[in-house]
Amino acid sequence: MTLPPTTLPPTILPQTILTDATDQLAALRAGTITPRQLMADTLDRIAATNPAVNAIVALRDRETLLAEAERAPAGPLQGLPMAVKDLADTAGIVTTYGSPAFRDHLPAADSPMVARLRRAGAVIIGKTNTPEFGLGSHSFNPVYGVTRNPYDPTRSAGGSSGGAGAALACRMVALADGSDMMGSLRNPAGWNNVFGFRPSYGLVAGGGPGDLFVPQLSTEGPMARSIRDLELLLAVQSEHDPRHPHSSGPYRPKAPGGPLRIGWLGDWGGAYAMEPGVLDLYEAALGTFTALGHSVTAIAPPFSAAALWEAWTTLRSWTIAGNLGPLLRQSPDMVKPDLRWEIERGLATTASDLRRASAIRSDWFRCTAGMAVDVLALPSAQLFAFDADWHWPHQIAGTAMDSYHRWMEVVVPASLTGLPALSVPAGFGVSGTPMGLQLIGHRGQDATVLNLGRDYEAATDWIAQTPAL
Template sequence: MIKHDATYQLAALRAGTVTARELMTTTLDRINDINPGINAIVALRDRDTLLDEAERAPQGPLQGLPMAIKDLTETAGIVTSYGSPAFRDHVPAADSPMVARLRRAGAVIIGKTNTPEFGLGSHSYNPVYGVTRNPYDRTRSAGGSSGGAGAALATRMVALADGSDMMGSLRNPAGWNNVFGFRPSYGLVAGSGPGDLFLAQLSTEGPMARSIRDLELLLAIQSEHDPRHPHSSGPYRPEATGAKLRIGWLGNWGGAYTMEPGVLELCEAAVRVFEDLGHSVTALAPPFPAEALWEAWTLLRSWTIAGNLAPLLRKSPELVKPELQWEIERGLAATAADIRRASAIRSDWFRCTARMKVDILALPSAQIFAFDADWHWPQQIAGTTMDSYHRWMEIVVPASLTGLPALCVPAGFSSEGTPMGVQLIGHRGQDAAVLNLGREYEAATDWIACGPAI
C-alpha cells in the first residue's frame, strides 16, 4: 500500500480495502525500518496516539493520511525547532495556517521532516537532529531545505510532503531524491502570520510528491483562499488543455552557471522529451545578466533574513551558525540605496520574463549532483571556487526572485546513480499550465518507478 502514491492510498481508505489504523501501522513500521539510516523524519510522535488519531481523523480529502511537516513550519503540540539549538524545545501552541488546513482536510500529523538550520543552505543538516542522507547513496546529501521531505517521499515513508522554497528548497531536494517538487506562483499559497506583505516576497510554501496528481491534490489544500492575506489568490484549480507550448532551454545561462560534468547533458536530454510530445524546444541565449540577478538576490535575501533573525544574533550569537551570521551582517549593512537598486533589478527581470516569447523556461535544478553528506557545502564545482555557501545553487534564482511557478521533474541519474532534476518555470499565475506539462512528462518517462534500493 505505501509503495503507491497518496491518491491511491486515499482511494483505498475510502473504499474500505484498508483502514486508517492499518495504513498508519504500516507507515510507522516503514519509518522504524528505514528512517534510522536516512534521518528524514524527526520529532516522531507516540505510536498509540497516532493510531488513535488515525481512526478519528476528520472527514476531508486527506482523511487518515499520515503526513510529516517540514520543521520550519509551526505545528501545534510538536517540537518545531527550525533546526536551531535555540528552539530545540520549542512546542508551538497553534498550527500555522497551512498546517491547520491540512488537519481540517483529515491529514494525521506524525512528526516533522528534517531541514537545515532556519532553512539556510540546500543541505539538510543541523545541530538538533543531524544530517539527512540521500536514499540513493547514503554518503550523499538529500538536498534542502526540504531535504527531509524529499528523502521521506523517495523511501515511501510518507506519500505526501509539504515544503517551502526560498532558494530552490522545493526543487533541489526533489531533483536529488527523484520526486516532484513545485514552487507555486507567489500568493497562491498564502503566507503565515502577520507582518510585511510587500517587501519580503522571496519564499513560498508548496507541495512535494511522487506524482503530479498528488502535487495537485496537496496544492489545492495548501492554497485554500485566506482572507487575512490579501495576496492570497487560491485555491488552485486544475485546467484541462491540450495546448502545445514553447519551451526555452537555458542550460547553464551562457556559461554563467558553473556545472559539474554530466549535469547539462542529462538535463538537456530530459528536456528533449518535450519535442517527442509535440512541444517546441529552443535553446535560448541568456535573457538577462546573471550577475545582476545574483546581486539583487543576495541583497534582498540577506536583508530579509536580517529582518527576521537579527534579534537572535544579538541575544545568542553562540547559537548562530556562521552562514546565518554572515547573512544577518550583510543584511544589516545594506543601505536604502542598495535595496532600491536590488528591487529595480528584480523589476527589470520581471518585465523581461513577461515579454518572453516562450511559455516555459527550462534549467537544471542544481549545478552539481548530490555531494558528500559530511560537507557543509561544496567549495568548488569543476575547478571553480564557490564564493559563498549558496553560490552553487545560483541556478534557482531566476524563478525565486520574481515569484514564478517552477516545477522540478526527475531528469534521470548520474553515472554514479544519484538523481538530478529539471526546473520548468512558467509565467506568474500559469501554475496549471506548468503542472499539465509535468503530467505529460511524467507519463512519458516514469522516472519515479526507479526507486532507491531499500
C-alpha cells in the first residue's frame, strides 16, 4: 500500500489551523488566539491551497470577514469560520446550486440549517463546491468548475459534498456541512480521508413546503476531521424545529454500551462491482473493530440489491422531477443531460410504480429492523477517486455502469430507509488516494454509530496522513 506524504509543512501552517474545531474553539475561549487571527489564518490557508483544488467558492471579502469574526454572536461555534455547501441558501451570499440558471442568485434568507449555524456563532466565509443541483458524486459544474482531490489533484474529490471534503482535508476549514441523498456525505468523506455522518432521517430537520412522507431520501449532516467535531456540528444542525413534524433533535450523545455486532457485507454477494484493491483495504479496518472487542461477521446479502435499486431509482427520479421539473420547462437549455434524464424518468412514473417502490422500501426497513447485528459495514464507494476530467466512470472492473450514478449503488441501503451512516477513513489505495468505510446503524441509533466511530478513530491514525498541499 502506498501512502501519501504525511506532514503539512509546520512553517507554513499555524498550529491553530492544524487542530480540529474543538481545539480551535477552546483556544478562542481561552484567549490564546483571537477570532480575527483565526479568520486571518483561515483566509491565508485558503489563498495558498484553494487554487489547486477549487473547494471554496464565492469567498467573501477579507476585511468584511475579519470584522464579522470579531462580532460573532455567542454560541457553541462563536468565531469559527465555515463555508457552506452551495446547495444551502445563504442570505446575501451567492447560492448557485452549481447551475448557470442561478449564477447570480442572492437568497433573501438563510436555509434553516444555515440559520442555526449563524445563531451558534459561526462566520460564513463563502460556499463549498458541489455538482449541479447535487446530482452525481463528482463535484463539477459550469459555474465554478471541478473540485480536485487534495491527495492527487488529477482525481475527483467526490460529491456532492466534494468541496466540503477537500476543504477539510486541506485544513482550509475545521468543520463543514454536507448533505446526503445518495452518498453525498459518505463518498467525499472517504475520498478525502475525513469523517462524514449521514444522520437518521429527521434528526436534522429540513425546511420548506412540500411532501413530508414519500421522499425522505436526503438529509443534511456534518463532516469533520474528528468524531468529537462531528458531534459538535451535529448538535447545532439538529436543533429541534417545531415547524417540521419529523424533527427529532437535538442530537444527544450517550455513553458507550457493550461490544457491538458488526455485519460485513463487502460487495453484497457480488452485486456491487468493485475496483480491484478496494475490498483489500477493509481486512485491516475490520480487524481494528475486532481488536477493540466488537464482533465482526461476514454476512450474506439480506435483501435483493436489484429490488433496492429499483425502489431507489423510482423514488429518486420522482422526487427530483417534483423539485426541478419546472426548471426543465422554463429553461431547458440550462438543464444538464443527467438532470433531464432524472426529470423525464420521474414524470413518467406511475402510481403503481410508486406503490411498488414504497413497498420494497418498507420491506427493507422491516428487514433491517429485525437483523441480528447492531451495525452493517460496507465500503463508502466502489472504486477509488477517478480522473477529475471524467463526468462519471462508465465501468468498474469490466462491468458497465448504466447510469451516471450506478457506480455509487453501495450507498443505497442506508439512504433508502434513512438510516444513520458514518464514513470513516479506511486507508489508501496503491495510487495514494483514500477510501472510506460505511458504518450503518438502526434508525435513531446515531449515538451508537458515532461511539463506534470514536473507538475506531482512537485506534487508527489515518487522519494524520495529510495531503502535501
